[in-house]
Structures are given as C-alpha cells and as structure tokens.
Amino acid sequence: MFDTIAQQLIIGLTNGMVFALVALGYTMVYGILEFINFAHGDVFMLAAFLALTLVGALDVTQQTPPGTLAALLLGIVVACALFAGGLNYAIDRVVYRPLRRAPKLAPLVSAIGVSFILQNVGLFWGGSAMAVFGGGGQAAAPKAFPDILPQTNLAASLFGVETKLTLLPKDLLVMGASVVIMAALYGLVRHTKLGKAMRATAQDPNAARLMGIDVDKVVGATFLIGGALAGVAAVVYSLYINTIHYQMGYQNGLYAFTAAVVGGIGNIPGAVLGGLVLGLVRAFSDQFIGAQWQPAVLFGILIVILVFRPAGLLGSTAREKV
Amino acid sequence: MLEVRDLHAAYGAILAVNGVTLDVRSGEIVTLIGANGAGKTTTLNCIAGLLKPKSGSVRFDGEDLARVPAHDIVRRGLVMAPEGRRVFPRMTVAENLEMGAFTRKDKDGIRADFERVYGLFPILLERAQQVAGTLSGGEQQMLAVGRAMMARPRLLLLDEPSLGLAPLIVKRIFEVIRTLNEAGTTILLVEQNARMALKTAHRGYVLETGQVTMVDDAARLLADARVQAAYLGE
Numbered sequence: 001m002f003d004t005i006a007q008q009l010i011i012g013l014t015n016g017m018v019f020a021l022v023a024l025g026y027t028m029v030y031g032i033l034e035f036i037n038f039a040h041g042d043v044f045m046l047a048a049f050l051a052l053t054l055v056g057a058l059d060v061t062q063q064t065p066p067g068t069l070a071a072l073l074l075g076i077v078v079a080c081a082l083f084a085g086g087l088n089y090a091i092d093r094v095v096y097r098p099l100r101r102a103p104k105l106a107p108l109v110s111a112i113g114v115s116f117i118l119q120n121v122g123l124f125w126g127g128s129a130m131a132v133f134g135g136g137g138q139a140a141a142p143k144a145f146p147d148i149l150p151q152t153n154l155a156a157s158l159f160g161v162e163t164k165l166t167l168l169p170k171d172l173l174v175m176g177a178s179v180v181i182m183a184a185l186y187g188l189v190r191h192t193k194l195g196k197a198m199r200a201t202a203q204d205p206n207a208a209r210l211m212g213i214d215v216d217k218v219v220g221a222t223f224l225i226g227g228a229l230a231g232v233a234a235v236v237y238s239l240y241i242n243t244i245h246y247q248m249g250y251q252n253g254l255y256a257f258t259a260a261v262v263g264g265i266g267n268i269p270g271a272v273l274g275g276l277v278l279g280l281v282r283a284f285s286d287q288f289i290g291a292q293w294q295p296a297v298l299f300g301i302l303i304v305i306l307v308f309r310p311a312g313l314l315g316s317t318a319r320e321k322v
Numbered sequence: 323m324l325e326v327r328d329l330h331a332a333y334g335a336i337l338a339v340n341g342v343t344l345d346v347r348s349g350e351i352v353t354l355i356g357a358n359g360a361g362k363t364t365t366l367n368c369i370a371g372l373l374k375p376k377s378g379s380v381r382f383d384g385e386d387l388a389r390v391p392a393h394d395i396v397r398r399g400l401v402m403a404p405e406g407r408r409v410f411p412r413m414t415v416a417e418n419l420e421m422g423a424f425t426r427k428d429k430d431g432i433r434a435d436f437e438r439v440y441g442l443f444p445i446l447l448e449r450a451q452q453v454a455g456t457l458s459g460g461e462q463q464m465l466a467v468g469r470a471m472m473a474r475p476r477l478l479l480l481d482e483p484s485l486g487l488a489p490l491i492v493k494r495i496f497e498v499i500r501t502l503n504e505a506g507t508t509i510l511l512v513e514q515n516a517r518m519a520l521k522t523a524h525r526g527y528v529l530e531t532g533q534v535t536m537v538d539d540a541a542r543l544l545a546d547a548r549v550q551a552a553y554l555g556e
Contacts, residue, residue: 022426063468082536167447193424196413196417196420197421198413199410199413200410200421203410203412203413204408204410204411205408206372206404206408207408207410208421209371209372209391209392209393209405210370210392210396210401210402210404210408211393211396211420211421211424211425211427211469211473212374212393212396212397212424212473213393213423213424214391214393215393264392
C-alpha cells in the first residue's frame with residue numbers, strides 16, 4: 001500500500017511539474033495582458049517535434065556515452081527553449097500586438113486561429129518531413145520518442161531498502177529540471193529589473209509607462225520567457241511520455257491552462273501549485289478509481305475547487321482598491 | 323518649458339479637450355482648476371503621452387512630444403503622478419520607489435533620493451517593506467508623489483493629489499509640493515481643491531468644458547468673483 005501511494009506520488013509530481021512548466025506560460029501572459037494565449041500549447045508541441053528531430057539528427061540513443069548524452073541533451077533543451085521562446089515572441093509581435101487595443105475577443109479568436117495553424121505545421125512536420133524517424137508518411141500518427149535515458153531503477157539504491165517502487169533517471173530529470181527552472185524564474189521575477197518591470201506592468205500597465213517602462217518590450221520578454229519554459233517542458237515531456245503527436249499541445253495545453261486557473265490565473269506560484277494538484281489528482285484517480293474515469297474525476301474535483309475558491313487556490317478574491 | 327497649443331483630445335466620440343493652450347515656465351507652480359469633466363486629467367494624459375491628442379501640439383524644452391512614447395517622455399524629465407495614485411499594489415513601498423527610478427542608472431543618486439523621499443515622508447520609511455495595497459489612501463498618495471520624485475523630474479505633473487484625503491494630509495502634501503518647487507522642480511498641478519491649489523501656485527488656468535476660460539496669477543484668480551462663485555463656494 002505504501003509503495004502504491006509513493007509510486008503515485010512520483011507519477012503525480014512528475015506529470016504535475018510538466019503541467020506547471022506549461023501553465024507558467026499561460027499565467028505570465030495572462031497576468032500582464034489578461035489574455036489567454038491559446039496557441040501556447042501548440043508552441044509546446046512544435047518544440048517537442050524539434051526535440052525529436054534533433055534526437056534523430058544527432059543520433060542520440062541509449063548507447064550514447066553518459067558525458068556526450070548529457071551534453072547533447074543540454075544542447076537540445078537549449079535549442080528547444082530558444083525555438084519555442086522565439087516562436088512565441090514572433091507570434092505576439094506579428095499577431096497579438098497589432099490587436100492590443102482591439103476588443104478582447106479579437107486577440108482571443110486570433111490565438112485560436114494561430115493554434116490551428118501551428119497544429120497544421122505539426123502535421124506537416126510529422127509527415128514527410130519526419131519520415132526518417134518512423135511513423136512518417138502518416139502525418140497524424142503519434143511518433144515514438146526514443147528512450148535515451150538509462151532505464152535503471154534507482155529506488156532501491158537511493159532509499160537503501162527493498163521496495164517495489166520504480167524511480168527512473170527520467171523521473172529525477174523531470175523533477176530536477178523543473179525545480180531549477182521554477183527557482184530561476186522566481187528569482188528573475190522577484191529580483192531582476194526585468195522581473196520587477198514585469199510585475200509592475202502586470203499590476204498597472206499605464207502606471208508602468210509613467211515609470212519609463214517600455215511595456216511592449218516587457219510583453220515581448222514575457223512571451224519569450226513563457227515560450228522558453230514550454231520549450232524545456234516539451235523536451236522533458238517527450239523524454240518522459242515517449243510519444244508525441246500533433247495534438248499533444250491542444251490536450252496538454254488545456255490541462256496546463258486548467259492548472260493555471262485552479263492555481264489562480266496570473267499568479268506564478270499558483271501555476272506551479274495548480275500543475276502539481278492536477279498531476280497528483282490524475283495519478284491517484286487513475287490508481288484508485290480507474291483511468292477511464294480520469295477526465296470526469298479530474299475536472300469534477302477542479303470544479304469543486306473553483307466553486308469554493310473562484311479566483312483559484314492562490315488567486316486574490318478581491319481586487320485591490322484603487 | 324512646456325508649451326501646449328490648441329490641444330484637442332477625445333475618448334472615443336466624446337471630445338474631452340477642445341482647444342487648450344497653456345504654458346508652464348521653468349520654476350513655476352501652475353495649477354489647472356475646473357469642475358469634474360472639464361478636461362483637466364485628459365490634458366495631463368496628453369502631456370504625459372498616455373493619450374494621443376486629436377490635434378494640437380505639446381512641446382517640452384522646445385521638442386514636439388507627438389511622436390515620443392510615454393516611457394521616453396519620462397527620460398526627458400517630464401514625470402506624472404497620476405490621478406488615483408496608481409501605486410503598484412502588490413509591490414512593497416521600497417519597490418514602488420525603486421520603480422520610480424526605473425530609467426536611472428546612477429546608484430548613488432538613487433540612494434540619495436530614497437533618503438530624500440523618506441525624509442519628506444517618514445511614514446514611508448516605516449512601511450518600506452509593506453506592500454503598497456495595504457497602505458491608507460494618504461500613505462498611498464505620499465508614495466505616489468515620492469515615486470514620481472524618484473525619477474528626478476524637472477517638470478512634475480500632479481493629478482488631483484488631494485482627492486479623498488483628510489485635511490491634515492492634504493496640508494502635508496501641499497507643503498511637500500512647495501518644498502519640491504523651492505528645490506527647483508517645476509510643477510503643473512491639477513486640483514479640484516481650488517483654494518489650496520491657488521494658494522500654492524504662482525499662476526492658474528481655469529478649464530471649462532474642455533477650454534481655458536481664464537488665465538491669471540493665482541492670487542488674482544483667488545480674489546476673482548467668478549472663480550469664488552464657481553470653485554471656492556463663496
């Protein structure tokens with residue numbers, strides 16, 4: 001029983017971390033623009049496609065020596081972060097920024113449009129462009145993402161006791177990478193000049209302008225950082241789940257967006273908490289209720305949370321007086 | 323220092339400012355008084371670059387500001403403390419002041435200005451680590467003025483600094499306005515508290531339905547029968 005619970009904790013936390021990384025992108029943009037970037041999940045998806053392409057092109061396998069593997073993996077993470085960050089920035093610059101003063105529905109509908117466009121790009125990328133990596137030809141088919149990390153079970157050696165628990169290197173990688181990145185983001189937002197400008201802009205964009213803050217630059221930086229987080233999440237997710245497909249952004253984006261709302265949209269620690277809650281509820285409901293009930297249980301619980309805390313777990317219920 | 327010429331501005335279809343012309347000379351305190359909706363705040367928003375005028379011009383030190391974005395206007399030394407205080411509610415008092423100095427890089431100068439603001443408003447030092455949203459209205463106003471000071475303005479625009487504040491705090495704010503002016507900051511003050519504003523300012527403009535109807539020395543406006551009847555409640 002203890003093993004089962006511990007196992008679900010591991011699964012829930014790792015999944016939750018990935019949701020949290022993606023949720024951060026939604027919540028940061030919402031915090032500043034009060035706008036849901038529905039294309040965010042698809043940026044995540046395309047970054048996963050890039051990761052698979054790079055893994056194939058660089059011939060990274062389980063047989064790659066550990067030192068080289070670590071270096072290549074780091075390179076792939078950086079490449080995906082830059083790619084997703086740049087893509088997200090470009091989408092804002094080209095599509096959303098001209099609509100900044102338009103009625104709120106205009107950027108929203110455009111974001112949904114961008115999401116579909118990116119999914120089509122994913123379909124194309126997964127088709128002939130990726131034919132070499134298996135699943136090619138059938139563009140819509142899920143692509144296998146190879147297991148490039150060792151499959152040694154670390155549980156016994158780590159805890160020093162006989163246990164049925166499975167703890168793989170990739171579990172540690174997900175958790176380690178996520179914690180490091182979230183801590184870095186927290187430090188950036190709390191202590192750097194850019195971070196403070198982001199918070200000021202989120203709290204009152206016009207007042208921020210009066211301080212001499214270039215709000216367009218701050219918004220651009222927010223899209224860049226949010227996209228980069230999705231890029232890292234994409235590599236981590238692909239290594240963890242081992243399957244990617246062109247609709248994964250839509251599906252995981254929806255989960256991540258839900259996580260952001262449950263945590264309190266616009267609130268950075270809230271997105272992390274929301275992601276973890278989502279991951280844990282999913283894991284335990286799969287174990288104790290049944291995987292086929294997952295969406296119903298998950299969203300049922302989330303609705304109950306929102307009924308009692310409409311602004312989310314860490315969201316402020318009342319707006320500050322002006 | 324500041325020349326506003328035949329300014330027209332609108333929110334949507336509603337014309338709020340309809341041909342305002344005004345000047346602020348270096349070293350002055352100039353006040354803009356008028357009823358609610360007369361276009362005082364709209365005029366300031368155009369000067370600070372938050373609102374694009376429909377026509378007319380705003381020149382600061384001889385430079386036309388039409389194409390200068392709001393965040394660059396600050397760098398030129400023209401700084402506004404907006405109506406309703408608009409402090410950053412979830413940032414601390416110290417962080418708010420730090421944001422005021424956002425465009426500056428002179429660490430020593432910034433430190434000196436922190437001292438100066440805390441000297442003028444000791445309560446802000448006491449509350450330095452408190453988030454601004456939890457301050458009282460008067461404290462928030464002090465913070466808003468202090469935050470604007472942190473940008474080292476040469477021309478400071480103050481929009482309704484006394485709105486909704488207790489008389490004692492209003493008095494304190496006006497004292498600080500005078501102190502700042504004596505230290506060399508030029509001030510353009512928008513106020514609904516016409517009496518206090520005219521007592522503090524050198525010159526005044528009366529704004530009615532988007533147009534300037536009177537311009538004169540503040541003392542003379544204070545003694546004017548029409549001003550007394552309309553704005554001083556006598």
